[in-house]
Amino acid sequence: MLKTRIITALILAPIAIGGIFFTSPLGFALFTGAIITLGAWEWANMSGIEAQPGRVIYAAVVAALLYGLLNVPSVAVLWLAVIWWLVCFWLVRRYPAGSDSWGAVPVRAVMGLLVLIPAWVGLNHLRTGGFQFGDLADNRLAILYIFLVVWVADIGAYFAGRAFGKAKLAPRVSPGKSWAGVWGGLAAVALLAVVASQLAGATPVQMALLIVATLVTGFVSVLGDLLESMLKRFRGIKDSSQLLPGHGGIMDRIDSLTAAIPVFALIITLLGWLTTGHW
Secondary structure: OHHHHHHHHHHHHHHHHHHHHOOOHHHHHHHHHHHHHHHHHHHHHHOOOOOHHHHHHHHHHHHHHHHHOOOOOHHHHHHHHHHHHHHHHHHHHHOOOOHHHHOOHHHHHHHHHHHHHHHHHHHHHHHHOEEOEOOEOOHHHHHHHHHHHHHHHHHHHHHHHHHHOOOEEEOOOEEEEEHHHHHHHHHHHHHHHHHHHHHHOOOHHHHHHHHHHHHHHHHHHHHHHHHHHHHHHHHOOOOOOOOEOOOEOHHHHHHHHHHHHHHHHHHHHHOOOEEOOOO
């Protein structure tokens, strides 16, 4: 299993790096759109659509919606995402209570739209907007940073959880996660924000604001993970798919990012570090 995971990672890493950091804005939109569409194919299964034709149709609908949103004001979609993730916090906290209100297949299918589409909009808002933080003005660095926030939060949570993880975070949703893991992950991303601010030549005020933005984003990323875990538990499956040998599916790899990206994109837009861009 470890060998399979490593081989898959070695194949995917250059593809992901090239698609994210060495494409034009339109190429980036197409590349990330393809990933989101594959995630939609997986979400269809998590929402209870088992037949392949239905899953393909759901993915095609998501792809069409992405195309239709090319010229829609991105900030409005990002605000919708923030509201949605507040609702998700309530849903995850109550589980399994309340599952009768969202357990129907159509409702879970709509939930997928609210997860996947704002993530794509947020990514492309980051890619095309006018970015300025400290001495940095490269949009791709903002995208790299949000990826680092999620990865560092996950690493910090893993080690803190192993060392101190007695109080469980949401045992009915994801028994392995603990409050110690949350605090460890947040401490790790706060340190990341300090280091990033220093490297960017940020002012003390900018550093303080980045730390707050990063902590909020890090916390929300946990919620993205928990929501997918809740859907999979309700559906009775372990992985979103087997598209990535040794890693599960696309959603298993981007669940935290789907929550973190739109929230971070909105925060730095409100702070004036990112302005709406053009294709």
